[in-house]
Amino acid sequence: xxxLTFEHIRTARESLKRTRSRTYLTITxxxxxxxxxxxxxxxxxxxxxxxxxxxxxxxNNIALVRPTTKQPSLIDLGNPNPTTSFTTSPLVERDLDSIxxxxxxxxxxxxxxxxxNVTSSEGDPNSGTIVATTPEFQQxxxxxxxxxxxxDGITSEDTVVLGEQLSLDLFGTDQSVGKQLKIRxxxxxxIGVIKxxxxxxxxxxxxxxHAAVISLDSGxxxxxxxxxxxxxxxxxxxxxxxxxxxxxxxxxIAKNHGNERDTDVLIGDEIxxxxxxxxxxxxxxxxxxxxxxxIVGGIGIMNIMLVSVSERTREIGLRKAVGATSASIVxxxxxxxxxxxxxxxxxxxxxxxxxxxxxxxxxxxxxxLSWVAAVVAIGLSVSIGVLFGLYPALKASRKNPIESLRRxx
Amino acid sequence: xxxxxxxxxxxxLKGLSKRFGxxxxxxxxxxxxxxxxxxxEFIAIMGPSGCGKTSLxxxxxxxxxxxEGDYLxxxxxxxxxxxxxxxxxxxxxxxxxxxxxxxIERMNVIENVALPLxxxxxxxxxxxxxxxxxxxxxxxxxxxYYMPWQLSGGQTQRVAIARALVNKxxxxxxxxxxxxxxxxxxxxxxxxxxxxxxxxxTIIMVTHNPDLTTYASRVITMLDGKIDTDSxxxxxxxxxxxxxxxSIKQRKVMQRKKKK
Numbered sequence: 237x238x239x240l241t242f243e244h245i246r247t248a249r250e251s252l253k254r255t256r257s258r259t260y261l262t263i264t265x266x267x268x269x270x271x272x273x274x275x276x277x278x279x280x281x282x283x284x285x286x287x288x289x290x291x292x293x294x295x296n297n298i299a300l301v302r303p304t305t306k307q308p309s310l311i312d313l314g315n316p317n318p319t320t321s322f323t324t325s326p327l328v329e330r331d332l333d334s335i336x337x338x339x340x341x342x343x344x345x346x347x348x349x350x351x352x353n354v355t356s357s358e359g360d361p362n363s364g365t366i367v368a369t370t371p372e373f374q375q376x377x378x379x380x381x382x383x384x385x386x387x388d389g390i391t392s393e394d395t396v397v398l399g400e401q402l403s404l405d406l407f408g409t410d411q412s413v414g415k416q417l418k419i420r421x422x423x424x425x426x427i428g429v430i431k432x433x434x435x436x437x438x439x440x441x442x443x444x445x446h447a448a449v450i451s452l453d454s455g456x457x458x459x460x461x462x463x464x465x466x467x468x469x470x471x472x473x474x475x476x477x478x479x480x481x482x483x484x485x486x487x488x489i490a491k492n493h494g495n496e497r498d499t500d501v502l503i504g505d506e507i508x509x510x511x512x513x514x515x516x517x518x519x520x521x522x523x524x525x526x527x528x529x530x531i532v533g534g535i536g537i538m539n540i541m542l543v544s545v546s547e548r549t550r551e552i553g554l555r556k557a558v559g560a561t562s563a564s565i566v567x568x569x570x571x572x573x574x575x576x577x578x579x580x581x582x583x584x585x586x587x588x589x590x591x592x593x594x595x596x597x598x599x600x601x602x603x604x605l606s607w608v609a610a611v612v613a614i615g616l617s618v619s620i621g622v623l624f625g626l627y628p629a630l631k632a633s634r635k636n637p638i639e640s641l642r643r644x645x
Numbered sequence: 646x647x648x649x650x651x652x653x654x655x656x657x658l659k660g661l662s663k664r665f666g667x668x669x670x671x672x673x674x675x676x677x678x679x680x681x682x683x684x685x686e687f688i689a690i691m692g693p694s695g696c697g698k699t700s701l702x703x704x705x706x707x708x709x710x711x712x713e714g715d716y717l718x719x720x721x722x723x724x725x726x727x728x729x730x731x732x733x734x735x736x737x738x739x740x741x742x743x744x745x746x747x748x749i750e751r752m753n754v755i756e757n758v759a760l761p762l763x764x765x766x767x768x769x770x771x772x773x774x775x776x777x778x779x780x781x782x783x784x785x786x787x788x789x790y791y792m793p794w795q796l797s798g799g800q801t802q803r804v805a806i807a808r809a810l811v812n813k814x815x816x817x818x819x820x821x822x823x824x825x826x827x828x829x830x831x832x833x834x835x836x837x838x839x840x841x842x843x844x845x846x847t848i849i850m851v852t853h854n855p856d857l858t859t860y861a862s863r864v865i866t867m868l869d870g871k872i873d874t875d876s877x878x879x880x881x882x883x884x885x886x887x888x889x890x891x892s893i894k895q896r897k898v899m900q901r902k903k904k905k
Binding site for chain 2: 239240242243250251254550551553554555556557558559560561562563564637638641
């Protein structure tokens, strides 16, 4: 059996070599499908990677409190009115205070996002993200300041810290400390500039490059004196058990909200999940479309194999006449399909990763090369090859030796 | 008689029929045929085209199945064998020679000859050795690495015979082995077959050419799927019939004489 396998590999190699251009085209067909799937997998893997890196950068002791949202699903992608978009967050300042009072909590900072125009005296209105938070935000989110300082307890309420890109948009410079600007008509003084982050994807769901960060009290002024908090970032005390803390926070907030569990506390991988899940759904949809090209590649294999079987009818007849079993004829052609698809898979994977790398030069994150993606891509192409090679191989094995030998006289 | 009984029976056909088509279009290629082939016989099957010679040969070579009747090969009923076993029997016991040679064009001569050994589980190096030895027997040692299209018709058929014999089959089946060859090459091939016969091989050959039957130990004529005549030449007849066609050398000598 092993002996025959070697023989089949030799035969397959020879016959593939003999029809070289045909083989290359078939391999290309498979490779294109695999390349597109690899590209999507590598890029979506990169997104997941970037968030989990942020979590670990923050010290792996971050817990996020968010209002419970419906899980994004495939249906949402096709729904122009997602059910969650107008829901009001139930988190208020009392919840923040309750969390801060807990034993194992080091610091906690709220995030309250507001909409509105940010205008400089000299420029057009710019709709940056207005984020109202507390000075502790600096400890719960990894970022560095380029210039000036972050908001703190001492600074007056009408001060703002700008993201680098927003600063450039407003004043044409990143040196804007001391400059005056208007947020929703109120005058603010810039006291600091946040260094460019280049990660619009993060667990705060805020692009800090375009953000104007104000104090929570200023934020409340814009919202009829109520702090409507989208998210609370909690940093656990050293050596505190995160899962236990998660339970405590959850219980505390539920108590505040009349025992209604309308918030989620996310720790560790759960933080990554909501963002990556959405990306995974998008990646899934795109992969499905790319999968169609893979099926086309598979049909290419089948097509070429059928041609090959028909060309080699006499050879098949003769091999059977000198003692080849049907199984060994199937094996011979399956090995050919296997080689073609495996080569397509390897080339497609390498090519797809290269494409992902080129695309990532225009994106804020790097593609991620995971062995799972490699196994998926190459496994997929091999199974496509085996699946589509089976029919021609069976067709070859079922040939009647006499009729096969009689052909092409 | 006792000596004859002791001879081993290789093939036994009982009431064998092969029909093609359905209903009105049904046509019997072989019609309730009985035949016994003993070890060491050289049988020539003759007959007009369409009389079922090739069908019979295909059935004996396990390439086709009879519609009715029994086929016993080495005392074993063939129809009880699985297709896998049948392939095994083809690989080990039967050698096939075709009218149109059927060498695989993209393989060189030695690989073509070694092909049957692949399916009887012989290792690559040993395959090549055996094939080379067999080609040597047919005076083709220098042609081992030629491609089939580089050979003459006679050489090609000798390669095909070498292939049929490489795994030392008990039975050699030849379907008009000289059908595509000129008379000179035909006689070379027939000499080879006759040699094999002398060495004790069982040979069954289908032919159109009555001249070639002189090499055979038994001539069967078929007509409409039945055996018409089955002449096992007696010892005396055999001696009479030893007037074989002239060898190439003798012919050349004769031609020269004629010219003079």
